[in-house]
Amino acid sequence: xxxxxGLKKSFKDQVVLDxxxxxxxxxxxxxxxxxxxGGKSVLLKHLIxxxxxxxxxxxxxxxxxxxxxxxxxRKVRQQFxxxxxxxxxxxxxxxxxxxxxxxxxxxxxxxxAIRENVLEALEDVGLRGMGNKYPAEISGGMKKRxxxxxxxxxxxxxxxxxxxxxxxxxxxxxxxxxxxxxxxxKYRFTGIIISHEIPxxxxxxxxxAMLYNGAIIQYGTPxxxxxxxxxxxxxFITGSSEGPIETL
Amino acid sequence: MLTFLNTLGEWFLSVLNRLGHVFLFLLRSLYTAVRPxxxxxxxxxxxxxxxxxxxxxxxxxxxxxxxxxALQIYYTLRKFGSEALLGPAVALTIIRELGPVLSALMVTxxxxxALTAEIGIMKISEQIDALESMALNPLRYLIVPNIVAAVxxxxxxxxxxxxxxxxxxxLVGVQLLGLSPGTYFSQMDTIVDMQDVNIGLxxxxxxxxxxxxxxxxKGYHAGYGAEGVSRATTSAVVTSSVxxxxxxxxxxxxxx
Ligand SMILES: Nc1ncnc2c1ncn2[C@@H]1O[C@H](COP(=O)(O)OP(=O)(O)OP(=O)(O)O)[C@@H](O)[C@H]1O
Ligand SMILES: [Mg+2]
Numbered sequence: 001x002x003x004x005x006g007l008k009k010s011f012k013d014q015v016v017l018d019x020x021x022x023x024x025x026x027x028x029x030x031x032x033x034x035x036x037x038g039g040k041s042v043l044l045k046h047l048i049x050x051x052x053x054x055x056x057x058x059x060x061x062x063x064x065x066x067x068x069x070x071x072x073x074r075k076v077r078q079q080f081x082x083x084x085x086x087x088x089x090x091x092x093x094x095x096x097x098x099x100x101x102x103x104x105x106x107x108x109x110x111x112x113a114i115r116e117n118v119l120e121a122l123e124d125v126g127l128r129g130m131g132n133k134y135p136a137e138i139s140g141g142m143k144k145r146x147x148x149x150x151x152x153x154x155x156x157x158x159x160x161x162x163x164x165x166x167x168x169x170x171x172x173x174x175x176x177x178x179x180x181x182x183x184x185x186k187y188r189f190t191g192i193i194i195s196h197e198i199p200x201x202x203x204x205x206x207x208x209a210m211l212y213n214g215a216i217i218q219y220g221t222p223x224x225x226x227x228x229x230x231x232x233x234x235x236f237i238t239g240s241s242e243g244p245i246e247t248l
Numbered sequence: 249m250l251t252f253l254n255t256l257g258e259w260f261l262s263v264l265n266r267l268g269h270v271f272l273f274l275l276r277s278l279y280t281a282v283r284p285x286x287x288x289x290x291x292x293x294x295x296x297x298x299x300x301x302x303x304x305x306x307x308x309x310x311x312x313x314x315x316x317x318a319l320q321i322y323y324t325l326r327k328f329g330s331e332a333l334l335g336p337a338v339a340l341t342i343i344r345e346l347g348p349v350l351s352a353l354m355v356t357x358x359x360x361x362a363l364t365a366e367i368g369i370m371k372i373s374e375q376i377d378a379l380e381s382m383a384l385n386p387l388r389y390l391i392v393p394n395i396v397a398a399v400x401x402x403x404x405x406x407x408x409x410x411x412x413x414x415x416x417x418x419l420v421g422v423q424l425l426g427l428s429p430g431t432y433f434s435q436m437d438t439i440v441d442m443q444d445v446n447i448g449l450x451x452x453x454x455x456x457x458x459x460x461x462x463x464x465x466k467g468y469h470a471g472y473g474a475e476g477v478s479r480a481t482t483s484a485v486v487t488s489s490v491x492x493x494x495x496x497x498x499x500x501x502x503x504x
Binding site: 106 | 369370373374375377378380381382383384385
């Protein structure tokens, strides 16, 4: 269970989050949509305590991560898997080393078990045989998939995806979405997916939240979002240049 | 007048604040360093990193420093007719002073700058965030191995610098200037004592801490984009170099 209350964050005098509230039940998959530069990644970084809010609280299973010390925070973080927007692969490690990293450092599994797990995870994201390459040697889309494998390998109970499919071709996009749905069925993690893939993301998420002007302006099932009366949400999901949101 | 004092006060406070931040970084790293788990493999990799990057340049500067020193000191000593003291004069200058300082400056230029750039890139590409998000302590993976490696490698590189420097001084003194081969080393044996070697050792150990600490700190707190990293790198080299010289004077005056 994740409860965000009154979250505020500014950088210098730029207000990014302005009293944001959001509640996500355990095992739910929630998509967050919104303008580029609207603060989606900033929101996500608050959820694992990488950024500290100016005001507001974030409860993760009852623990307010905005006020705990670093040791408590690390305990909470152990439940998380994160796919960063820029993949954030360790460039001194191979693809294999990257995916194995959470298992090696956190789970202390025997070597053989780690190997099996990693090879299977690479297979799942369509990267069989790529284990020995370094991040600098693979394409952006492949990096995304390695990041996905790395985030899911330790079977986290909360997974944050920051645009897991941006920059991937439509075939891979669909297979990544299927992979997310599939692993979700298996492990029942709580998922938060930041995505610009409209309408595809509606098939993956249980609920969709639209972030606009630093707050969630609508939060509901994909059906509710698709049939919305809210002119901002309506304009955003149809990509129209007519409407209350200023476009370029 | 009051606003001037105000501004001065604010400036002073912000400097104190920043200094506190830099020291806290070192203290946190040292605290992490003494608590398991130890990242031995990363430590070994960083030993190789420092050694590999700097060995050649340390050899070269060592050789030329020894040669230049022999020439200059010979010229001075001849005025007093005490050329026989060339060996110990070269050795003392190198062991106590130039060996630790010059090799530290060279490592700063080669390995320190590369280290800052590497950590800075990890910062801006969110790799440090990724470590944090895995509930791991980035200092343990990125900073501690470098500080420990530097503390080991700096004295070694300095020792190499010293040896090469003293031997090149010998070549210049004996082969070029016609000093007798025996005097160079025998005089050195009587005049240079363990205290001098220790001073050199303390210096190189502390330079190791300074260079790795500053380089890591600057990379870890690099600003955004390529520009942020390049600024961090420049600033790491300048700050480390200045600190090396200041600290060298300070240590030199208390250890005299
Ligand atoms: N560390 C930071 N320092 C200063 N400003 C920041 C920082 N991080 C984000 N911002 C600002 O916050 C705003 C929101 O950024 P954010 O990355 O959250 O956007 P986003 O919604 O994820 O956009 P996109 O869909 O393009 O990824 C941007 O204007 C950005 O400039
Ligand atoms: Mg983003």
